[in-house]
Amino acid sequence: MxxxxxxxxxxxxxxxxxxxxxxxxxxxxxxxxxxxxxxxxxxxxxxxxxxxxxxxxxxxxxxxxxxxxxxxxxxxxxxxxxxxxxxxxxxxxxxxxxxxxxxxxxxxxxxxxxxxxxxxxxxxxxxxxxxxxxxxxxxxxxxxxxxxxxxxxxxxxxxxxxxxxxxxxVGCGQVVKLINNALVFENTMALAEMMVLGKRAGVEPEVLLDAVSKGSGDSFVLRNHGRKAMLPRTFPEKAFPPEYVLKDISYVLELASQSGLSAHVTELAQRYYTSTAKEGWSGRYFPAVIEIIDQDIGPAKAST
The missing domain is CATH 3.40.50.720 (NAD(P)-binding Rossmann-like Domain)
Known part of the structure; x- marks a missing residue:
């Protein structure tokens, strides 16, 4: 240079x-x-x-x-x-x-x-x-x-x-970024489900996160989206909303289709975040997906 x-x-x-x-x-x-x-x-x-x-x-x-x-x-x-x-x-x-x-x-x-x-x-x-x-x-x-x-x-x-x-x-940066994002979105969804399960089974969410963070279940998602958003149930506006998640997921699914892969886990994540956007959490921070799970709303129906 x-x-x-x-x-x-x-x-x-x-x-x-x-x-x-x-x-x-x-x-x-x-x-x-x-x-x-x-x-x-x-x-x-x-x-x-x-x-x-x-x-x-x-x-x-x-x-x-x-x-x-x-x-x-x-x-x-x-x-x-x-x-x-x-x-x-x-x-x-x-x-x-x-x-x-x-x-x-x-x-x-x-x-x-x-x-x-x-x-x-x-x-x-x-x-x-x-x-x-x-x-x-x-x-x-x-x-x-x-x-x-x-x-x-x-x-x-x-x-x-x-x-x-x-x-x-050129293009390989986007490949890696899309995979990174999909892993974050899917990990967040899985963590939300387990936090709800733990609470219903008698373990307080804070205790659950503390214990899991000391074992092989620890992750960036747990330490950030879990502790900072899902634990206090704080999902501010002007953060990364489910609409942005759905945009990125659509890119991942397009890449998967072009590559000959059936990305079933990512498709399920797409349905969960579609529900998040439709059921009162549009424009809010995407870990609000835990509300959809906790309220037993579940994923949106798969498009046909």
Whole structure:
């Protein structure tokens, strides 16, 4: 990578995770950082940093060498990268685009192929861990990119992550991230069921979690979603809701279908989180799935 002070970083998407990531880049990068988000209120997190607010995606493309995206999904990534007024609409384009969002594998590879035809490198680099980890700059990032592109973007990913893994070529980052997310969603569902079972069988949930955490049943989900959300039954808004879970699960099931795998456990999780969204917990933190289990509502019927 060239001299850090001469490299301009652009950041698009200042949501719960994106805002924290952009803030860390602005605090740690020696050169300029510019940012864009459709929501003007999202820039509040950057007020005490050197990050400069721009008014359009096109303005970001006009000055940034590397552009990082943190967007809701594949359609938004494609529009920002390739659409009218997007990052490649004008003659001046960023050298490299790094997508930190979670999208389909097919979408990541299709966008990368189109960008390559325009002379722009691409890496899919979805992130894992919590909002607090994003604030601390301690995310885990799974990168799909050529070795050359990975070596160039790795120093900038280190601004926002404590663990960065090169998973393979473009698309492989999304493969690993989708599997990671599916494991979290399914583990959360299983833990919720066992917490309800333990309580009905006479063991208080706090005692159960404490005991299990000292054995082979311990997990990140237990220590975080179990202790911090399901134990106190606290499911705030503006966290990761069941609707986001269902988006990611749909991506996993699409990948499974394309790969010739019948993902029955993931299909069951899809039905449980569909019930969570439909039965009063829409927009709330997804470990609210425990309420569906505790109320004996059960999974939604499988679609036919």
């Amino acid at each position: 060239t001299d850090k002070k001469s490299v301009v970083i652009g950041f698009i998407g200042l949501g719960v995770m994106g805002g924290a990531m952009c803030r860390n880049m602005a605090l740690k990068h020696d050169g300029d950082v510019v940012a864009y988000d459709m929501n003007s209120e999202a820039f509040g997190i950057l007020e005490d940093t050197k990050a400069r607010r721009l008014e359009t995606v096109a303005e970001v493309a006009a000055v940034a060498d590397y552009v990082f995206l943190s967007l809701p999904g594949g359609p938004q990534v494609e529009q920002v990268c390739l659409g009218s007024g997007g990052l490649t609409a004008a003659d001046r384009r960023p050298a490299t685009i790094v997508d930190l969002s979670t999208t389909t594998v097919a979408s990541a590879r299709a966008v990368a192929e189109k960008l390559a035809g325009l002379g722009v490198a691409f890496a899919d680099a979805p992130v894992a861990r919590t909002r607090e980890a994003a604030q601390r700059g301690e995310l885990s990032i799974m990168v799909g990119a050529s070795t050359d592109v990975y070596s160039r973007v790795k120093p900038m990913l280190d601004y926002i992550a404590s663990d960065v893994t090169h998973c393979g070529e």
